Amino acid sequence: MPIQKSISQPLTEVCQHAFREWKKDQREEAKKIIQEGLGRLSRLTYRYETHSFGIPLFRVTKEKVLATPEERNKVASFSYPSPHKCDEARANKAGCPVFYAADSPITALKEARPEPGERVYMSRWKVVRPENSLFYLFLTDKFSKSDIWTPILEKRQEFSRESEALSEEEEVQLTELHRMYCDTFSSGDYAISSMIGHYLLYEREGRPVDALLYPSQADACRTCNYAIATRFADTHLSLTEVYCLEANSDEDFTCSRVLEKGTPDGKKIVWKPVHDLKVPRKIEPTLPFSVEQGKG
Numbered sequence: 001m002p003i004q005k006s007i008s009q010p011l012t013e014v015c016q017h018a019f020r021e022w023k024k025d026q027r028e029e030a031k032k033i034i035q036e037g038l039g040r041l042s043r044l045t046y047r048y049e050t051h052s053f054g055i056p057l058f059r060v061t062k063e064k065v066l067a068t069p070e071e072r073n074k075v076a077s078f079s080y081p082s083p084h085k086c087d088e089a090r091a092n093k094a095g096c097p098v099f100y101a102a103d104s105p106i107t108a109l110k111e112a113r114p115e116p117g118e119r120v121y122m123s124r125w126k127v128v129r130p131e132n133s134l135f136y137l138f139l140t141d142k143f144s145k146s147d148i149w150t151p152i153l154e155k156r157q158e159f160s161r162e163s164e165a166l167s168e169e170e171e172v173q174l175t176e177l178h179r180m181y182c183d184t185f186s187s188g189d190y191a192i193s194s195m196i197g198h199y200l201l202y203e204r205e206g207r208p209v210d211a212l213l214y215p216s217q218a219d220a221c222r223t224c225n226y227a228i229a230t231r232f233a234d235t236h237l238s239l240t241e242v243y244c245l246e247a248n249s250d251e252d253f254t255c256s257r258v259l260e261k262g263t264p265d266g267k268k269i270v271w272k273p274v275h276d277l278k279v280p281r282k283i284e285p286t287l288p289f290s291v292e293q294g295k296g
Contacts, residue, residue, distance in 0.1 A: 011040065012177050019184060022192050034192075035199050041178055046135050053127035057101035057226060057237070060112035063119040063244075075239050075267050078123040080230055088190050091197030091212055091227035098201060099233035101125065101226045102216060109256065110218040111225065114247035119259075122243045127236055134207065136200050138182045138214035139224075185214060201229040210236075239264045244271070 242262035
């Protein structure tokens with residue numbers, strides 16, 4: 001079934017049919033249609049124009065996944081996994097890692113789901129030189145509008161009708177198409193969401209996006225997760241600190257006990273014990289950059 005070449009109601013129907021065919025294992029043709037549909041949503045790719053990115057990223061690594069005790073002394077141990085240790089997940093195919101992170105330390109813990117008493121490492125990262133980076137936003141009006149992301153959600157509603165020459169009807173249809181992709185990506189069907197994520201991060205024509213932003217299902221869509229391409233992680237992410245902590249049994253992990261703090265020193269990490277420190281419930285970052293809709 002060929003995809004329609006204009007933004008119209010049949011395009012939404014064609015993509016719906018492609019998702020159904022995918023679930024029936026008719027995947028090659030469905031994959032082409034789904035990817036072409038994503039191309040129609042390129043105006044929902046955002047390009048950051050400034051030199052700073054004030055929102056820290058949080059990532060949790062379980063102690064049991066480290067091969068040896070010495071691994072915790074290496075910065076690389078807390079980044080994305082090596083390909084042979086990389087299973088299929090929401091935004092990546094098996095053997096094709098991405099850097100997963102959250103915009104909140106509690107969200108990172110909820111996503112990792114440690115057992116009570118389990119030791120884990122909470123790493124905090126910053127984005128350096130984010131100018132001209134491309135983010136694809138799997139956010140809809142269903143997302144709980146936090147203080148961090150409200151400006152982006154408001155910006156997403158502006159489809160630049162004049163520059164894109166969209167009618168009001170086409171804008172509504174495009175919004176519905178975007179919602180369909182958001183719902184599919186957020187579902188538990190990793191076979192299809194990993195194909196979408198891999199395409200956007202590594203195979204997208206023209207220029208792949210650098211990161212995907214999507215609501216955290218583990219935190220009831222109140223905060224966001226990132227899936228970041230490894231090329232961007234290697235050149236634009238910098239580790240600022242790591243905490244070794246013991247997870248507690250509370251629902252939100254806010255009373256988890258912090259045992260040690262690690263500070264990066266080149267490629268190594270220097271550890272020091274800490275006392276009377278608990279995981280913060282939330283952070284209060286601002287959005288220090290302007291958001292511009294990308295050209296695709």
